[in-house]
Amino acid sequence: MEEEEIQFSEAEKGDGPEVSEGEIKHLVKQNETIITLLGRIALKEEDVRNIVTRKKQNPSKYIEGYDACNGEHTVTQIAKIIGVKQPTVVPILQEWEELGIIHESEKSGGKFYKKLFPI
Numbered sequence: 001m002e003e004e005e006i007q008f009s010e011a012e013k014g015d016g017p018e019v020s021e022g023e024i025k026h027l028v029k030q031n032e033t034i035i036t037l038l039g040r041i042a043l044k045e046e047d048v049r050n051i052v053t054r055k056k057q058n059p060s061k062y063i064e065g066y067d068a069c070n071g072e073h074t075v076t077q078i079a080k081i082i083g084v085k086q087p088t089v090v091p092i093l094q095e096w097e098e099l100g101i102i103h104e105s106e107k108s109g110g111k112f113y114k115k116l117f118p119i
Contacts, residue, residue, distance in 0.1 A: 048117045071114040
């Protein structure tokens, strides 16, 4: 998995202590773990499955699409996995993000999503 490079402006760097890139990566991973654990307290696997498949004509394809939200697939790739056009999947991904079952990260190559729960 390609690690996301974090860029800071001069204003964001401030006068605080220097933090290595390795420490930043560790903090990012730690934050992702905390968010996932908190989410699991709020939602059970069945709840997430219901969110992903609710009112879908082909629920199993949406589960595949959700599983593809691993930080490696673009929105277009996720749409292709589900079997819909990219404009169709954008509001679905936005809803999933609002409901807290995925989070967005932008890196070179586009916008990527990462799931917070296994289903």
